[in-house]
Amino acid sequence: MIRGNESVSEATQSMSQDYYELLGVRRDASAEEIKKAYRRLARTLHPDVNPDPETHERFKDVTRAYEVLSDPKKREVYDLGGDPMAAAGQGAGFGPGFSFTDIMDAFFGSSGSRGPRSRTRRGQDALLRLPVQLSEAVFGAVKEINVDTAVVCQSCAGAGAAPGTSPTTCPVCEGRGEVSSVQRSFLGQVMTTRPCPRCQGFGTIIPNPCPECAGEGRVLSRRTLAVKIPAGVDDGTRIQLSGQGEVGPGGGPAGDLYVEIQVEPHEVWSRQSSDLHCTVKLPMTAAALGTTITLETLDKDTVEVEAKPGTQSGQELVISGRGVPHLSGSHRGDLIVHVVVETPSRLDAAQRELLTELARLRGEEKASGQFTSERRGVFSRIRDAFNG
Ligand SMILES: [Zn+2]
Numbered sequence: 076m077i078r079g080n081e082s083v084s085e086a087t088q089s090m091s092q093d094y095y096e097l098l099g100v101r102r103d104a105s106a107e108e109i110k111k112a113y114r115r116l117a118r119t120l121h122p123d124v125n126p127d128p129e130t131h132e133r134f135k136d137v138t139r140a141y142e143v144l145s146d147p148k149k150r151e152v153y154d155l156g157g158d159p160m161a162a163a164g165q166g167a168g169f170g171p172g173f174s175f176t177d178i179m180d181a182f183f184g185s186s187g188s189r190g191p192r193s194r195t196r197r198g199q200d201a202l203l204r205l206p207v208q209l210s211e212a213v214f215g216a217v218k219e220i221n222v223d224t225a226v227v228c229q230s231c232a233g234a235g236a237a238p239g240t241s242p243t244t245c246p247v248c249e250g251r252g253e254v255s256s257v258q259r260s261f262l263g264q265v266m267t268t269r270p271c272p273r274c275q276g277f278g279t280i281i282p283n284p285c286p287e288c289a290g291e292g293r294v295l296s297r298r299t300l301a302v303k304i305p306a307g308v309d310d311g312t313r314i315q316l317s318g319q320g321e322v323g324p325g326g327g328p329a330g331d332l333y334v335e336i337q338v339e340p341h342e343v344w345s346r347q348s349s350d351l352h353c354t355v356k357l358p359m360t361a362a363a364l365g366t367t368i369t370l371e372t373l374d375k376d377t378v379e380v381e382a383k384p385g386t387q388s389g390q391e392l393v394i395s396g397r398g399v400p401h402l403s404g405s406h407r408g409d410l411i412v413h414v415v416v417e418t419p420s421r422l423d424a425a426q427r428e429l430l431t432e433l434a435r436l437r438g439e440e441k442a443s444g445q446f447t448s449e450r451r452g453v454f455s456r457i458r459d460a461f462n463g
């Protein structure tokens with residue numbers, strides 16, 4: 076809606092503006108929808124909130140629209156093309172049958188008295204990231220962590236009042252936690268209720284705040300906690316420690332502490348779901364003749380795996396059941412060894428002679444390579460295996 080600054084007579088204006096449009100509701104809007112729409116608009120347009128004169132004008136229009144559409148009789152007249160304001164025998168303003176309480180309800184909701192709020196609230200949850208070794212994530216561990224968090228003030232036991240003193244009833248709101256004020260406006264007298272500025276809505280004041288916590292009822296403190304890390308956790312797993320977060324204001328119950336596992340990369344093993352992968356280089360001769368590969372596992376154990384004669388680069392050797400245990404059950408993943416066959420790059424005269432002889436025996440002296448049905452190279456397959 077675009078509005079000029081020149082003043083148009085109210086009667087003309089009221090007829091030229093669509094009331095449904097003004098409130099932003101459909102023509103078949105329910106009484107509740109109309110009320111909600113008006114309440115929403117009033118929150119931003121009310122002169123107490125927005126003193127801008129143009130907004131003030133808009134608020135008058137919106138209020139007039141609400142006045143008509145919230146009254147079934149006036150709405151009927153309006154829907155039939157009549158001027159309900161004229162019918163009521165008035166210009167802008169509140170005609171008979173339009174109760175002032177309706178407007179106040181629309182403004183402030185009909186929730187009634189809210190009363191003083193409690194000083195005691197639940198503390199917030201906290202999140203802490205905990206770096207762990209891959210072996211700790213796989214086999215579980217107990218880690219000590221330092222947590223800087225709010226704890227109940229020992230001096231006042233959370234009450235916030237200096238020892239030997241106690242909170243007193245707020246003299247401004249007399250314990251109600253809210254104050255009402257009556258203002259004159261074009262609506263008539265408007266009563267607004269807001270949290271008491273003296274006691275911030277608590278209804279009580281603490282004349283002698285606890286010197287230890289400045290009346291907060293809690294103090295910052297460092298605690299050391301032992302966190303049990305179950306075997307099989309992964310990067311990003313969160314462990315919930317109930318009631319280990321910060322204590323709430325006024326001695327309120329503590330929130331929870333979440334410990335998020337951050338698994339540090341291992342130089343040999345990398346994890347992929349419940350399997351652990353590593354890469355082993357094998358000399359060309361060992362790959363051709365076959366050998367036994369000895370590996371150090373994450374738990375400092377050794378495990379042997381056989382590379383059969385003719386092992387190819389990119390081949391995977393599987394040691395089953397030695398991978399990561401599942402968080403829930405007894406099943407464990409596998410160890411997967413990726414073989415990379417190394418071609419010798421420096422040959423002395425004797426080795427060169429031997430290899431030449433070998434090539435001759437195998438009829439490979441003039442070998443120039445041949446196409447293979449394997450579309451991708453060994454290394455991309457290894458990469459795929461690691462990256463999933
Ligand atoms: Zn205290």
Ligand SMILES: [Zn+2]
Binds near residue numbers: 246274276278
């Ligand atoms: Zn008060």
